Amino acid sequence: MIQKKLLFLFLWLSCYISNSLIARTPTDTLSLGNLKVAVHPSAKSILEKEWAMLGANKKFVGMMKEKMRLFFPLIEPILKEGNIPEDFKYLCVQESSLNPNAVSTSNAVGYWQFKLETAKDVGLRVNKEVDERRHIMEATKGAVNYLSRNNTVLDNWLSTLLSYRLGLGTLKKMPLATDWSGKSLIEVDSSTDWYVLRFLAYKHFWETELQLNSEENNTSAAPSMITYTQVKGKNLMELSDEWKVSYDDLKKYNSWVLKDWVPEDKEYTLYHPSNVSIFESKGPVSMAAQNTVLTASIDTNKLYVEKEVPQEALYPKKKHKPILSDKVEMRWHTVEAGESLTSIAKKYDMKLPDLVKINGLDMSSTINLGQKIKVSRKIPMLELIAEQLDEKAKKEPVMVNTPTERIEKIEKPEKTESDEPKVRIKSNTGSDYIDPAVSREITIRSENSEKDYTPSQTTPVENPISKAAEKISSSLEIKAISIAREKTNSTSIHLVKSGETLFRIASQYGITVQNLLDWNKLGKNPKIQVGQQLKVKP
Incomplete structure (x- = not known):
């Protein structure tokens, strides 16, 4: 019995090593759609170097295989519908590593690396609401338009591939545009443009890796992409509550939505992997698993403007978050129209499970208008320092200002x-x-x-x-204090002076800091300036 097991293990290892060696050796002939590409010996060394760089980091290889195995089912139907060879899906990998927020040195953005002008030329929308270059399906449709148009002129998929880097106008002036036109067999050598050789290396390497992966593993339990189509004019926060999915996850995997609202004038598809955390709910959750896709890592959410501006202006620097202390402040929040548990948690920089826990609720709970919700926040260090300075100032000798003298x-x-x-x-x-x-x-x-x-x-x-x-x-002291109090009680606007803080101003008028924040709409990280006018009465 043991001998049979050892024999089986030996045969399995032999097959695995044999397949690995095949994967490590580029073949003499590759294909791109119906086009055969012969590899000259002088180009083999270049392909092998590209392959060596791709396979050097095993962790990267595993991550990319997972992305491709999950993203490709969304890309392939669109390529097929546009009569583009399926092999061009590896061009998306070569361009962006399937990262929707990839930005090149020439300011090309998204999965298929479109510049702003080219994106608009192929029908992609880029404005202050959406950037379709970062939507996997919309960007692929744009790539199909570009490749189809160029291949109609060049009549060769290898020339069309190279035009993706050089542009149609530039390629038409090159001799190879005529030499390769209409050909079904083309030989590449060391003098062939590096972009073409790199694509051939990517295609051969990843195609082989995915084939080995499918033979070794059972992928039936792999995460699937959950897609939603009836989302016109809807808000991501409301949808996250409806689908019982974290708002952060929904925003992360749909970074093409630059604001929280999906436009009303076009049908879009929202998506996220099925392996994200789903809130427990007693009621049914409506979701349809379609295809198998896992999104690439998201870096940041960048806003765009409608008018033509330099690309540098489209990527503002990230603001630093305030340094928080260990002191936690508890307060009550009154539910307003349009708010949800998710939006309240986001407003106070809390995690939704923590908000639910301190209020004794569950993920499926509903909230009513005017309901009191307990919230907590870590007090920023600057606010604590300001309070300490105010306390110190109170212990100093009293100085009373009168209209004529001090x-x-x-x-x-x-x-x-x-x-x-x-x-x-x-x-x-x-x-x-x-x-x-x-x-x-x-x-x-x-x-x-x-x-x-x-x-x-x-x-x-x-x-x-x-x-x-x-x-x-x-007598003068009492009179001066009386005049100051009369002035304080009669005014509803305070002019900020040098050295004043929100805490000091609130104490002066007998109100809370939260009153000042609400009446003056100062937000979560308020800043005041000398000369600024603040409301001290509702």
Whole structure:
């Protein structure tokens, strides 16, 4: 029994090694549709180098095979409908590695690497709402239009392939346009354009790898592409709730939608792989699995404008997110019209499962207009620092601004012993009198007795000047504070001064920071500037 197993294992390894060696050796003749391409010995070394570079990174090979095995079922029917050889699907791999956000040095974008002018020429829409160069199906339709038009003129698929890089006008001026026209057999050598040789290397390598992969593995359990067609004029947030799919995943795999709304004037297909996280739901989820596609990795979402502008302006720099502290703030959110759990989670930078958990809900729960939803957020470090500075400022001496002057709080003079002469009360013919006071204390001495009163009999006398100053200061302070409060209560607009923060302004008017944010529509990461006018009343 063991010998039979060892024999089977030996035969399997022999077949695997044999197939691998076949994959590593480019054949003498390749094909492109109905065209036969003979490979001259001088071109074989170039093809082998291309193959070596493709196979150097095993992780990359595995990732690309997975993408191709899943993307190709969307590309192949469109190529077939346009009478384009199926082999051209490898051109999409060569151009972008099936990355919808790939951008070349010449500002070609998307799966098939169209420049803005060329994209519009082949019927693709690129504006502030959508960029069809990043939609796998729409971009492939554009490629079909381009290849069909060029092949009608050149009458040779290899010439048409090269025109994808050089352009039809340039290729028509080259001798090979005439030499290859109408031919069914063409030989390529080391002098052939590198773009053609690279495509042949890509086609041979990936075709062989996919064939080996299908023989070794059972792909029946592979993820499938979920597609949706009735999406005219719909919002991605609403659709994510309806389909029980994360908004982030839906946006990620449909980066061609530059805003959250699908245009109403054209039928589009939204898609995502079936292996994304699906929310648990008690009700049925309507989705139709079609084809087998896994999207490429998404880098960023870039916006476009309708008018002709330099391509650099279409790719704004990514804004840095604020640094968050470990302090968590809990608050209540009142549900408004058009909001969903997903949109609320996004508004407060929360994960949807966390929002659902803290409110005791589940993924299939519905929310009502006016309902209170508990939300949490990590407080930005800058906000914490501002609060600490405000607390520190409160401990400093109070400065009151009046319309005419700034009055500082006058400190009361400390009572200290004085070296000035003391005043005595003298008695003369039965009547007493006091000399003018020059000290805060006086000592009473009788003319009939040389005995002085003891310290316990010393009577302090208040300084009338100091007392008057204190009364004036207190009166002015109360008046100034009263004027400031009247001014604060009567105004509804605050003019931002240097050094002020939202927290300080809110404290000044007895309102919350959230009131300021809502009344002035400052957003999640508010910034204020000196001279800016802020509403302090609703």
